Amino acid sequence: MKYWKQMWSACVLFPLVACGGGNQSNAQTEQASVGTDSVNQVVETILARRSVRKYKPQPVEREKMQTIVECGVNAPNAMNRQPWEIRVVDNPDFINGVTELYKKEQPKAAEDPNFKNMFRNAPTVVFVGRDVQSGSAEFDCGLLSENMMLAAQSMGIGSCCLGSPAAFMRSPAAAEYLKQLGFSEGYELLYCIAFGYPDEAPAAKPRDLTKIKFVE
Incomplete structure (x- = not known):
């Protein structure tokens, strides 16, 4: 179980680390926070993302x-x-x-x-x-x-x-x-x-967690 938790953490962290989202030391720190009371910034970002359909006029730099x-x-x-x-x-x-x-x-x-x-x-x-x-x-x-x-x-x-x-x-x-x-x-x-840049803050829509099953 510990092995799979480590593998899952590495997969979640990879995208932002690969594109310059952090160095190796930061990645290890993030990995260590998975499954603890600490906030994992990558997981937080994933869960906070929404589809935005109303924007401020200025283009992204x-x-x-x-x-x-x-x-x-x-x-x-x-x-x-x-x-x-x-x-x-x-x-x-x-x-x-x-x-x-x-x-x-x-x-x-x-x-x-x-x-x-x-x-x-x-x-x-x-x-x-x-x-x-x-x-x-x-x-x-x-x-x-x-x-x-x-x-x-x-x-x-x-x-x-x-x-x-x-x-x-x-x-x-x-x-x-x-x-x-x-x-x-x-x-x-x-x-x-x-x-x-968002000009709205959409609420999260419900997700059907019953579609997730662990196969023994």
């Missing part, structure tokens, strides 16, 4: 986004093929321009008085592309994205993984903007993630 995406690319992935590409956009002209096209296709969206852009009003958007030849790409990109969202949470930055805006980006109406992202040949946009 680029040096912070650089740290966030570096945490992403340090995610585990099959055979270290890293079957992803990342594009970070904080240019209002891009975000507002593609939003105008979206509003023409989805006029009801603009009826919301709080609607500013199609990315949940986020000022910074990360677009994640996958290698279409990789059978593990979707799984690997999921790990990449979770690393980014947890890193953002640890820095006081909110996030929300978005599927519908990515679907619009892949449509003929947004072809010009998709081209601007410059994904390599053989890669396609999988989804996007909104990032920004």
Whole structure:
């Protein structure tokens, strides 16, 4: 049992340590706190993360986004093929321009008085592309994205993984903007993630712990 607790702790700590979230000494300190009365910052970050859908207008500083995406690319992935590409956009002209096209296709969206852009009003958007030849790409990109969202949470930055805006980006109406992202040949946009400073504090939604079972 002690062995498995140590292994679990190491797996939880790895993402933030790998992307510069702490040195070896700090990692050992965090490991020692698992299962004790001390607060484990990694576990706390995971349990505190929420999907944020309301943001303050200022974009996330680029040096912070650089740290966030570096945490992403340090995610585990099959055979270290890293079957992803990342594009970070904080240019209002891009975000507002593609939003105008979206509003023409989805006029009801603009009826919301709080609607500013199609990315949940986020000022910074990360677009994640996958290698279409990789059978593990979707799984690997999921790990990449979770690393980014947890890193953002640890820095006081909110996030929300978005599927519908990515679907619009892949449509003929947004072809010009998709081209601007410059994904390599053989890669396609999988989804996007909104990032920004939260302007809301969503409550935790219930989780069904009955779906967890230990097999003897």
